[in-house]
Amino acid sequence: MKKERLDKLIASQGLASRNDVKSMVRRGEVSVNGAVIKDSSIKVSYEDDIKIKGKSLLQTEFTYIMLNKPKGVVSASEDKRDKTVVDILPDELKRKNLFPAGRLDKDTTGFSLITDDGNFAHRILSPARHVDKTYIAEVSEKIDFLKAKQAFADGIVLSDGTVLLSAKLELIEDGEKQVFKVVIKEGKYHQIKRMFASLGTSVVELKRIAIGGLLLDSSLKEGEARIISESELKLIERR
Numbered sequence: 001m002k003k004e005r006l007d008k009l010i011a012s013q014g015l016a017s018r019n020d021v022k023s024m025v026r027r028g029e030v031s032v033n034g035a036v037i038k039d040s041s042i043k044v045s046y047e048d049d050i051k052i053k054g055k056s057l058l059q060t061e062f063t064y065i066m067l068n069k070p071k072g073v074v075s076a077s078e079d080k081r082d083k084t085v086v087d088i089l090p091d092e093l094k095r096k097n098l099f100p101a102g103r104l105d106k107d108t109t110g111f112s113l114i115t116d117d118g119n120f121a122h123r124i125l126s127p128a129r130h131v132d133k134t135y136i137a138e139v140s141e142k143i144d145f146l147k148a149k150q151a152f153a154d155g156i157v158l159s160d161g162t163v164l165l166s167a168k169l170e171l172i173e174d175g176e177k178q179v180f181k182v183v184i185k186e187g188k189y190h191q192i193k194r195m196f197a198s199l200g201t202s203v204v205e206l207k208r209i210a211i212g213g214l215l216l217d218s219s220l221k222e223g224e225a226r227i228i229s230e231s232e233l234k235l236i237e238r239r
């Protein structure tokens with residue numbers, strides 16, 4: 001089991017900044033395996049019983065982060081040219097091995113889930129698991145909603161012959177511009193843009209607003225991130 005500095009491990013849970021944790025340790029509020037610790041630099045792991053003011057630290061081995069992704073940032077852990085979703089995380093949320101579970105295009109905004117749990121990522125991305133991904137899409141040219149809804153439900157055939165799973169389409173704005181809510185269960189390359197392209201229009205704005213039953217936290221501004229709680233995590237895979 002990987003050992004980390006006490007202050008780093010506590011801060012990585014997103015509960016407090018590293019400096020706040022150091023102050024708590026100095027005040028004698030932190031214990032490890034029953035002993036009050038006054039030195040933040042001791043090495044601990046998730047197997048140790050860490051308590052803050054007598055309460056057990058939420059000890060999950062893995063980290064799950066919700067980021068409201070801004071435009072211009074790529075969905076990767078590292079990139080030579082562009083800033084990545086991992087680069088823009090605040091320091092207190094950063095830890096090793098984080099990667100985005102699923103790719104949003106560089107110009108797509110919204111809910112990017114960043115984790116170090118490979119099995120979880122695999123589960124929520126597998127089309128067989130049917131974890132819905134919900135998007136808001138604004139299009140350039142208006143289309144016939146009822147025809148489009150039926151085509152989405154039947155399974156769109158992309159220009160390269162790929163047959164997609166059934167998807168849901170809802171019209172949420174139909175004034176000067178047309179805006180849709182789209183729910184898909186898979187994540188093919190440029191999927192939503194290609195779905196609308198097959199109907200003769202193009203997507204001009206795209207934002208992911210939910211993964212499974214977990215909505216993007218509306219208090220997160222673009223570029224902001226926070227830890228996903230255990231109960232929220234369950235909403236993602238709830239059927």
Ligand code: URA
Binds near residue numbers: 106108
């Ligand atoms: N579909 C797209 O076309 N782009 C995204 O970023 C996500 C889904």
